[in-house]
Amino acid sequence: MKIKRYKKVNRRLNFYNNNFGFRQPYQLLIDGTFCLAALNNQVNIADNIPAYLQGELKLLTTQCALIEAEQLGPKVSGALVILKQYSLHKCGHEGKPVPASKCFQSMIGATNEKHYIVATQDRDLQQKLRTIPGVPLLFLVSKAPMLDQPSQASKNYVQSKQCGITDEEKQKIDKMKMDVGIPVESNIPKKKRKKKGPNPLSCLKKKKEVVKPNSSVGNSSKVVSNKPHKNRKRVRIPKHVHEAIFNSVSKIANENKIS
Ligand SMILES: [Zn+2]
Structure with missing residues (x-):
């Protein structure tokens, strides 16, 4: 792998590690579309993806994703074989399967609390997951795996977290300072030096x-x-x-x- 590519993945993973608490082994949530693309491009997921992310991975899928691949028939039977190798995570749809995209969205929820990295070629699902802060996306660009750059939602979330306080909170702090008697920066009058006689x-x-x-x-x-x-x-x-x-x-x- 080229050094530039290595640095880019590292930087993107560090973004999630530092700001959202991602840790190894990373949990990779894989759907049928990703397996199909891997099969067509002769990418070995179990070998190539950990090498690309330079870390330990847990390869996971859900029953909904399996059922969806089964329903698509012989066209994706190869992808189904690959998908079946991965450990099944409980998604809460047991007995009432939903499309894989909906299943994954429900697993991510509003905050991606369990720190999943989602591996999918489904553009719609990618777009929806980009609106949730802290959801890394992995997909294949022909043969090359690609960890998507952090979405705007993720960046905005991190920025607001770093700034820490809103204007309202600042005003409250200033008021509390005034109550206690600590001068607020903007209100401190500048002292004028008076001309005095000799010492x-x-x-x-x-x-x-x-x-x-x-x-x-x-x-x-x-x-x-x-x-x-x-x-x-x-x-x-x-x-x-x-x-x-x-x-x-x-x-x-x-x-x-x-x-
Ligand atoms: Zn499900």
């Missing part, structure tokens, strides 16, 4: 910087000498202040010597 802490720092050089003249002068020269305005300190600072510094120095 008071930054003002305090500036004041400290002014005070420092007066308290320790010696240290500050050393630090300044290491820095590259800048054109600064010299602040002239009055003589009496200079003397007072000098006296206090020398006093502290003497005290330190004594101690």
Whole structure:
């Protein structure tokens, strides 16, 4: 099998596995039309179909499908022989057989709860089953088996499931949020920043910087000498202040010597 074909089947099967809970062994529900096509195209269902789907299969049919094939007479006797090899699933029409297409539809129901893959060449039945989400269809295109692409009904179902919530549900959630006091995204007002004055802490720092050089003249002068020269305005300190600072510094120095 070509790689492209392999990937395509895998992707389609995964769609059913992930979204509808299909698992191996897959249950293949087969009718007389599929067996007839297989016989005419020399396709061995038991060998070729599991190889195509790359998985284990249970080949199934119903009593209604058998009876229908029997009623069609010798033209489909070969197909009947093939169909009889498969295990019979109870369809609920025992004693009151219905056409195979109706029988299969009733087995699929509204949700295909039992995860059947339907193998049929009956176009009408295919069309009807395409309206039910989660029903994989298998048919033969001459000799090649083909798993039909997921129907629009299946895709729509999956999309609505993924989106999760409807508009109504969203409105309810918003209302509940409002009741509890959690702001709803659309109603949160954007804060406008007001112009404020300078940070008071930054003002305090500036004041400290002014005070420092007066308290320790010696240290500050050393630090300044290491820095590259800048054109600064010299602040002239009055003589009496200079003397007072000098006296206090020398006093502290003497005290330190004594101690
Ligand atoms: Zn039936």
